[in-house]
Every structure is written in structure tokens, then in C-alpha cells.
Amino acid sequence: xxxxxxxxxxxxxxxxxxxxxxxxxxxxxxxxxxxxxxxxxxxxxxxxxxxxxxxxxxxxxxxxxxxxxxxxxxxxxxxxxxxxxxxxxxxxxxxxxxxxxxxxxxxxxxxxxxxxxxxxxxxxxxxxxxxxxxxxxxxxxxxxxxxxxxxxxxxxxxxxxxxxxxxxxxxxxxxxxxxxxxxxxxxxxxxxxxxxxxxxxxxxxxxxxxxxxxxxxxxxxxxxxxxxxxxxxxxxxxxxxxxxxxxxxxxxxxxxxxxxxxxxxxxxxxxxxxxxxxxxxxxxxxxxxxxxx
Amino acid sequence: xxxxxxxxxxxxxxxxxxxxxxxxxxxxxxxxxxxxxxxxxxxxxxxxxxxxxxxxxxxxxxxxxxxxxxxxxxxxxxxxxxxxxxxxxxxxxxxxxxxxxxxxxxxxxxxxxxxxxxxxxxxxxxxxxxxxxxxxxxxxxxxxxxxxxxxxxxxxxxxxxxxxx
Numbered sequence: 001x002x003x004x005x006x007x008x009x010x011x012x013x014x015x016x017x018x019x020x021x022x023x024x025x026x027x028x029x030x031x032x033x034x035x036x037x038x039x040x041x042x043x044x045x046x047x048x049x050x051x052x053x054x055x056x057x058x059x060x061x062x063x064x065x066x067x068x069x070x071x072x073x074x075x076x077x078x079x080x081x082x083x084x085x086x087x088x089x090x091x092x093x094x095x096x097x098x099x100x101x102x103x104x105x106x107x108x109x110x111x112x113x114x115x116x117x118x119x120x121x122x123x124x125x126x127x128x129x130x131x132x133x134x135x136x137x138x139x140x141x142x143x144x145x146x147x148x149x150x151x152x153x154x155x156x157x158x159x160x161x162x163x164x165x166x167x168x169x170x171x172x173x174x175x176x177x178x179x180x181x182x183x184x185x186x187x188x189x190x191x192x193x194x195x196x197x198x199x200x201x202x203x204x205x206x207x208x209x210x211x212x213x214x215x216x217x218x219x220x221x222x223x224x225x226x227x228x229x230x231x232x233x234x235x236x237x238x239x240x241x242x243x244x245x246x247x248x249x250x251x252x253x254x255x256x257x258x259x260x261x262x263x264x265x266x267x268x269x270x271x272x273x274x275x276x277x278x279x280x281x282x283x284x285x286x287x288x289x290x291x292x293x
Numbered sequence: 294x295x296x297x298x299x300x301x302x303x304x305x306x307x308x309x310x311x312x313x314x315x316x317x318x319x320x321x322x323x324x325x326x327x328x329x330x331x332x333x334x335x336x337x338x339x340x341x342x343x344x345x346x347x348x349x350x351x352x353x354x355x356x357x358x359x360x361x362x363x364x365x366x367x368x369x370x371x372x373x374x375x376x377x378x379x380x381x382x383x384x385x386x387x388x389x390x391x392x393x394x395x396x397x398x399x400x401x402x403x404x405x406x407x408x409x410x411x412x413x414x415x416x417x418x419x420x421x422x423x424x425x426x427x428x429x430x431x432x433x434x435x436x437x438x439x440x441x442x443x444x445x446x447x448x449x450x451x452x453x454x455x456x457x458x
Binding site: 003005006007008009010012033035036037040041043044051053055057058101104105106107108110111 | 298299300301319320321322323324327343344345348351357358359360362363364365367368370411414415429430431432433434
């Protein structure tokens with residue numbers, strides 16, 4: 001059923017503090033809309049949970065990237081294009097900019113925001129596994145307070161988050177300690193552009209004296225939430241990359257994920273692909289390590 | 294829903310469309326696409342999927358390529374909008390339109406306006422794009438007729454002629 005615009009309100013107070021006070025006055029009543037790449041689709045389908053929307057698109061407080069010596073703070077309202085064009089983000093957080101380039105086409109990248117992706121919480125979102133492996137933190141704001149939360153704790157279940165009804169995500173903080181890691185991102189989908197992933201992987205690894213000193217793996221579309229593969233990381237960490245380890249890691253990954261059958265793929269296929277993607281990453285990490293020595 | 298909720302207030306929104314300032318009285322959640330087509334009569338912009346998947350409704354907002362089906366008109370307030378109607382100068386087609394004709398880049402025509410706007414946006418960023426860049430720049434625009442090759446060739450030719458602006 002088509003939505004009737006006459007039945008919806010859209011406020012655009014223009015500043016972050018004005019938006020937050022609106023949310024504080026009637027918590028849960030107002031639905032924030034940034035670039036609309038998710039919200040407008042829900043709206044057109046008549047599936048929005050609210051008839052009162054408040055625009056946070058292009059709020060200057062949310063549309064900046066701050067760089068400090070230790071971290072990069074990406075405003076939640078930054079678009080995928082903003083991320084891809086930012087010199088430091090694209091150099092040090094290549095998993096994130098690679099995923100940004102996978103997301104929709106150019107028009108969607110010009111409107112879709114990182115904060116929107118985080119809030120929407122789709123387990124299939126390509127950018128979220130990258131945030132997991134970089135151990136991003138979120139700054140959440142309301143009219144009353146500001147708090148910082150590990151992104152890894154943000155999603156509690158399928159499309160459920162720890163965001164309070166009067167809060168917004170203000171920024172996504174990325175620690176700059178991973179720039180020397182080997183980074184590998186892989187999407188498996190029906191088509192490169194405009195196709196949602198069947199499985200996607202974000203991975204970071206570091207070899208020291210031929211052994212895996214540190215490894216971080218996260219996948220999309222394999223569980224109700226974007227998933228960090230902690231068990232697979234555990235079996236790999238500290239070991240040398242040999243055929244047996246690759247096999248064990250693949251098996252562990254396939255067992256650790258919780259995929260389902262849906263319109264894009266099947267659980268069985270996803271298990272096989274998840275194992276293969278982990279194997280591919282370890283092989284490449286091993287080659288990169290040898291070249292490094 | 295058993296009963297429709299009451300209508301909300303309309304508002305006055307000023308837009309600069311293809312260089313002309315226009316004021317529309319509309320609901321803030323009206324899609325930019327519908328305002329262009331139905332209120333301003335600019336039916337060159339097409340609706341395909343209505344979900345941001347196909348790119349048929351692509352327009353430029355302040356020089357940035359967007360899917361107009363996903364933009365509530367209030368968010369385009371005071372912005373400069375470019376639609377396919379804004380590219381030709383009188384009877385003289387834009388170089389991209391001419392090249393699409395020459396190379397067979399347009400068949401049924403539904404994707405063409407969006408495809409040309411996406412190409413226009415690409416050339417504004419990268420005046421002589423590689424084939425790879427063209428494919429990426431147009432990857433959000435679906436065509437069911439041409440198989441894309443003629444479209445990519447048309448855009449590449451405009452880049453070679455340096456005539457994209």
C-alpha cells in the first residue's frame with residue numbers, strides 16, 4: 001500500500017540541539033530521517049512505525065569527520081561518499097571504505113549515512129562487520145547526556161539496539177591502531193553493485209615471526225546481528241597458518257555462525273561460503289606475511 | 294488501519310529547478326520525484342522501482358546524484374535541482390544525449406534520463422573516465438534493453454571529446 005504524504009509530518013529544526021529537544025519532549029514519537037535510503041523505502045511501503053519524522057539530514061554537527069592522534073570520529077550523518085573521499089579514512093580504514101563502495105550505487109552512497117546503517121541494524125549491512133573488527137565505539141547523545149558505548153554491544157537482537165528513544169548516534173569513533181594490520185574485505189552477492197550480500201567478511205590480521213599475533217573477523221548476513229567470529233579468532237590466534245589450521249578455522253567459522261534461509265541465499269550455502277572466506281583470508285594473510293619478511 | 298488520520302499542514306517550499314526558482318505548496322513528506330513530475334510537469338524523470346534500486350528517478354540536488362524517489366521534498370528546500378529537462382540548451386541536445394542517440398544507448402527510454410544524469414554526475418567528477426569508472430558511476434542505474442555496452446561506449450565517447458560539462 002502506498003503511503004499518503006498528507007498523513008505524515010516532517011520537521012526540520014536544523015540543529016542537533018533542536019532535534020534532541022524534540023526527541024526529549026516526546027520520546028519515541030519522532031522518527032529521525034537522514035538520507036532516507038532506508039526510511040523512505042519503509043515509508044513508501046506504508047511500514048513506518050511513526051507518522052512524525054524529524055530530519056537530521058545534513059546537520060553540520062553530524063556531518064563532519066574529526067581526526068585526533070588516536071582516533072577518527074566519523075559523524076553519524078556522514079555519507080558513504082564522504083567516507084570514500086576522506087583521505088585518512090580511506091587510507092587507515094580500508095575495510096570501511098571498501099564496504100562503503102559496495103553499498104548501493106553512487107546515488108545511494110551520496111545519501112546513505114554510516115549512522116543510518118548502524119541504527120537500521122540490518123545483519124546484511126556491508127559496513128557493520130568493518131565497524132566490529134575495528135572495535136568502533138559509538139557516541140550517543142540526548143538532550144540530557146552523552147555516553148560512549150562499544151559498537152560490539154550495540155545490537156542486542158535482530159534490528160534491536162541499546163539506543164534510548166530520546167537518543168541519537170552522534171559519531172562513530174575508530175581507533176587508529178589498526179593501520180599496520182593486513183586488511184581483507186570480501187562480499188559474496190548476486191552482483192557487485194545494488195545487490196545485498198549473501199555473506200560478507202571484514203578481516204584484520206597481523207603476523208609476528210610467522211605466527212598469527214592478532215586476528216579479527218566479522219561477517220554480515222550470517223546471524224540476526226552483524227557477527228564477530230570470536231571462536232574462530234581464538235583457534236587461529238598464536239598459531240602458524242598451515243593447511244590444518246585453515247581447515248580448522250573454516251569449520252569453526254561455519255559452526256559459529258547462525259545463518260538462515262531467506263530470499264537471498266540458504267543457510268547451507270552461507271555456512272560453506274563463510275568457511276571458504278575465512279580460508280581465503282588466512283591464505284592471503286600468510287602470503288602477505290611472507291612478502292613482509 | 295481502519296481510519297485514515299487527518300491531513301497535516303502543507304508548507305511552501307522553494308526550489309531552484311533547472312536554473313529557475315519555483316515555489317510549491319506541498320506536504321513535506323511528498324517525494325521530490327512526485328513534486329517534479331506532478332506539480333512541475335517535469336515528466337522526464339521516471340519512476341521505476343520507487344525503492345532506490347533502479348536509478349530511473351536520478352536527479353542532481355546541489356550537484357549531487359540522488360534517487361528522487363527517496364528524497365522528501367522538504368530536504369530539497371532551496372536546493373538547486375537538475376533534471377533531464379535541464380541538460381539540453383533549447384533544441385541543442387547535451388553531448389551525452391547526442392552520444393546516447395549515436396551509440397544506441399537509449400532503447401525503451403525508461404532508464405535513459407537517470408542514466409544520463411548519472412553519467413553527467415560522473416563526468417563532473419571525472420571528465421575522462423575509464424571504463425571501470427563508467428561502470429561504477431552507472432552501477433546504480435538498471436537498464437533492461439541495451440545490455441549496457443552501448444551506454445558505456447556513449448559515455449566514454451563524451452569523455453574522449455571532453456564535452457561532458
